[in-house]
Amino acid sequence: MADFVSLTTSLDGWFDKPLSKLPKGLRERVVEAFWPNLWDVVSPEQRQYRALHWDYDHDPATLNERQRAWDLLVEKQDIERQIRELELMAATSPLEIESKTRQTANLHRQLERLQVTETIDSTVARYRDARKQEAGRNTSAKSIGPDTETAVADIHFLTAREMLKERLGATPQEIAMWVYTKSNRGEALPAYLGHVLTDNRAKLAVDTRLTQATGTTEREAAIDMLAALPGEGRKTVGADKNYDTKDFVAACCALNVTPHVAQNTYYYDTKIGKRATRESRIDARTTGHAGYGLSQTIRKMIETLFGDGKQHGTTIRQVKLRGLSKVSDVFTLSMLAVNLRRLPRLFAASLGMAGAGIPEVPSLSG
Numbered sequence: 332m333a334d335f336v337s338l339t340t341s342l343d344g345w346f347d348k349p350l351s352k353l354p355k356g357l358r359e360r361v362v363e364a365f366w367p368n369l370w371d372v373v374s375p376e377q378r379q380y381r382a383l384h385w386d387y388d389h390d391p392a393t394l395n396e397r398q399r400a401w402d403l404l405v406e407k408q409d410i411e412r413q414i415r416e417l418e419l420m421a422a423t424s425p426l427e428i429e430s431k432t433r434q435t436a437n438l439h440r441q442l443e444r445l446q447v448t449e450t451i452d453s454t455v456a457r458y459r460d461a462r463k464q465e466a467g468r469n470t471s472a473k474s475i476g477p478d479t480e481t482a483v484a485d486i487h488f489l490t491a492r493e494m495l496k497e498r499l500g501a502t503p504q505e506i507a508m509w510v511y512t513k514s515n516r517g518e519a520l521p522a523y524l525g526h527v528l529t530d531n532r533a534k535l536a537v538d539t540r541l542t543q544a545t546g547t548t549e550r551e552a553a554i555d556m557l558a559a560l561p562g563e564g565r566k567t568v569g570a571d572k573n574y575d576t577k578d579f580v581a582a583c584c585a586l587n588v589t590p591h592v593a594q595n596t597y598y599y600d601t602k603i604g605k606r607a608t609r610e611s612r613i614d615a616r617t618t619g620h621a622g623y624g625l626s627q628t629i630r631k632m633i634e635t636l637f638g639d640g641k642q643h644g645t646t647i648r649q650v651k652l653r654g655l656s657k658v659s660d661v662f663t664l665s666m667l668a669v670n671l672r673r674l675p676r677l678f679a680a681s682l683g684m685a686g687a688g689i690p691e692v693p694s695l696s697g
Contacts (some may be wrong), residue, residue, distance in 0.1 A: 335390055338364055339382040346375040346382075407445050414438050429648065511544035523655065525579040525647065525662045526552040527636055528560075531569070531629050535675055536636055536666040541659035550579045557586050567591050569626030580612045589617065591626035643672060 338360060345353055350370040353361060361370055364385045370378065387393050417435050431554035511522040526549060528538040538559060540552040550573075557568060566588045572595035583590040594627045601607050617623055640662075641648040647665045650658050 335392075337390070338385045339379065342378070342382055346378045369528065377503060403445055407442065410438050410442050410445070414442070432649070458475070482626055523547055523658050523662075524552075525637070526556065527633060528553070528556040529633050529636065533673075534635070535673060535677070536671050539663045539666050540657075541655060541662045543655070548573055550576065554579065554582045554586070557588050559581065563587065565589065567622060567626055569630030571630070577612050577613050591617065591623050591630075593627060594618065636666060636669050638670045643668060 341357055341360070346359065350358060350361065362638065365378075365381060371447050373381070388397070414435060417431055417438070420431060422431045511524065522544050524542050524544050526540040526542065527536045529535060530537050538556040540556060542548040542552050553568070553570065557566075560566065564587075567590075568588050569591045570581060570593070572593040574590065574592040575595035580590050580592070590613060592613060594613065595609065596611050599607055599609060637647070640646070647662055650661050652658055652661060
């Protein structure tokens, strides 16, 4: 393959000259590279800009970059096609409408990521061209190379984090309270957290809370709901291993509530390389009790309330209101609707139990 000869370098010192003054070999290259535009009808700056673009399109060093731009274009057009097809798709039932909305939103997020990538690439290219013009010599992409960090530093990324900073003047701590992710690999989305306290026997919601999505809000809401329960007799509360903390167990004991939480024990490596064990905050006196196993089995039924709330009544899958107080009302009404749907069967079961002479002893799970 023949060596690449930069047109910008060959024209150095000739950009302000008419075509007739150029050497014959260089004149032929200019006519071929500038077609259909004419050399004599454009300014010297436009000539240099066109020469830079010709170098970019023909330099082997930019082959991968050009292929990347083409792949991004193809992917972008494919996503836009999928969005158009979804918009034309008929959706009649609520589930179909919700599925269509979610798929469209996901495709729009993918499209935004591609647009950000294109912005980065174009900014890097502009920065490289500017350096070439300042250098006034052969500055192919391979010989100088773009200062990517400097170029990207000038790009304004329209992410949710930046939008929150710009519109609300929020601090990083405040932003952390507004976004939530279910796992380390999941995306962080603006969200609230809904908390429910249920009765073990009846499987009904007895109290609700809605909070910001902080790392400790689940335990704080649970303590708040347990403290609001009537009666001074001893109660039990079942919960997952996220509640197996010193502060939560101590707070439950202070409220005369026995914490039947799942034990959160695991091995980990310390900073000095030693193997250590994370101990549970509840002991064998609790785990050895027959009621502990029963609470751990029944506590999982609390997830059915959230499933019913997303499917029936005031949906909590995607709320239509904004603001903690308004969304809290929606969440409470949703749990109320779930209770109303369960009451007919509960009344029928209660009558059957009363006829058989079986007493009802309620306990709590949260």
